[in-house]
Amino acid sequence: MELIYLCFFAFLAGLIDAVVGGGGLIQLPALLVFLPQVPIPTVFGTGKLASIAGTTVSMARYARSVKLNWKSLLPAAVAAFVFSFLGARAVSHFPADALRPVVLVLLVAVAIYTFKKKDLGALHAPKLTHIKELVYAIIAGAAIGFYDGFFGPGTGSFLIFIFIGVFGFSFVAASASAKVVNVATNLSALGYFILKGFVLYQIAIPMAACNIAGSLVGTRLAIKYGSGFVRRLFLVVVTAIILKFAYDTFFKGSF
Numbered sequence: 001m002e003l004i005y006l007c008f009f010a011f012l013a014g015l016i017d018a019v020v021g022g023g024g025l026i027q028l029p030a031l032l033v034f035l036p037q038v039p040i041p042t043v044f045g046t047g048k049l050a051s052i053a054g055t056t057v058s059m060a061r062y063a064r065s066v067k068l069n070w071k072s073l074l075p076a077a078v079a080a081f082v083f084s085f086l087g088a089r090a091v092s093h094f095p096a097d098a099l100r101p102v103v104l105v106l107l108v109a110v111a112i113y114t115f116k117k118k119d120l121g122a123l124h125a126p127k128l129t130h131i132k133e134l135v136y137a138i139i140a141g142a143a144i145g146f147y148d149g150f151f152g153p154g155t156g157s158f159l160i161f162i163f164i165g166v167f168g169f170s171f172v173a174a175s176a177s178a179k180v181v182n183v184a185t186n187l188s189a190l191g192y193f194i195l196k197g198f199v200l201y202q203i204a205i206p207m208a209a210c211n212i213a214g215s216l217v218g219t220r221l222a223i224k225y226g227s228g229f230v231r232r233l234f235l236v237v238v239t240a241i242i243l244k245f246a247y248d249t250f251f252k253g254s255f
Contacts, residue, residue, distance in 0.1 A: 014054035014214025021156015045193030054211030062176035076137035077184035080145030084188040087149025124170035171227035
C-alpha cells in the first residue's frame with residue numbers, strides 16, 4: 001500500500017517539476033512519511049533516482065518542442081555537475097541550515113518581483129551576446145550546482161528565475177533550460193548515492209516510472225498553455241516553498 005501512495009506522489013511531483021520545478025517539495029516529504037524506518041541517505045537516494053528519471057524525460061520532451069541553446073547549456077550542465085559534487089562534500093564542513101534565512105529572503109524577493117512584473121517571461125527575447133550567455137550560463141551552473149549539492153530546496157525555481165531575469169528567456173524556454181542543468185546536478189548526487197548503496201531499487205524504479213508519466217503530462221501542459229500558465233504555477237510553487245522555509249526556519253522544533 002505504501003508503494004501505491006509513493007507512486008501517486010511521484011506522479012504529482014513529476015508533473016509539477018516538469019513545469020516549474022519544486023517536485024522535491026512533494027516527493028521527499030512523501031518518502032519520509034511512508035518510509036519512516038529507512039535511513040535518511042537512503043530516502044534521498046531513492047527519491048533522487050525517481051526524480052532524475054522524470055527530469056531527463058522532461059528535458060528530452062522540451063528539446064523536441066522548444067529551441068534550446070545547447071552551446072551554452074551543455075557547459076553550464078558540466079559546471080553544475082562538478083560543483084554539485086563539491087557542494088555535497090562541503091556539507092560535512094559547514095552547517096547547511098545556516099542558509100535557510102538567506103534562501104528565504106531570496107525566494108520572497110523572487111516571488112515579489114515575478115508578481116509585480118506581469119510581463120516577466122511572457123516573451124522569449126534573449127538579451128545577451130553568445131559569449132556573455134556562455135559565461136553567465138557557466139557561472140549560473142556552477143553557483144546553482146553548488147547550492148543544489150550543499151542544500152537544494154528551490155533549485156529549479158532559482159534556475160527558472162535566472163534564465164528569465166538574466167538571459168531574457170520566456171517561462172517555457174527557462175523551464176526547458178533549467179531541466180538541462182537539473183539533470184546534471186541530480187546525476188552528480190545520484191552517482192554518490194548509488195556508490196554508497198543508498199538506493200532502494202524496488203521502490204525507486206516504480207516511482208521513477210510514475211515520475212516519468214507525470215513529467216510527460218506536465219511538459220505537455222507547459223507547451224500547450226504557454227508562459228502564462230507556467231508563470232502562475234511558478235508563483236504557486238514558490239509561495240509553497242516560502243511557507244515551508246518559513247515554518248522550518250522559525251517554527252519547527254518550537255512545539
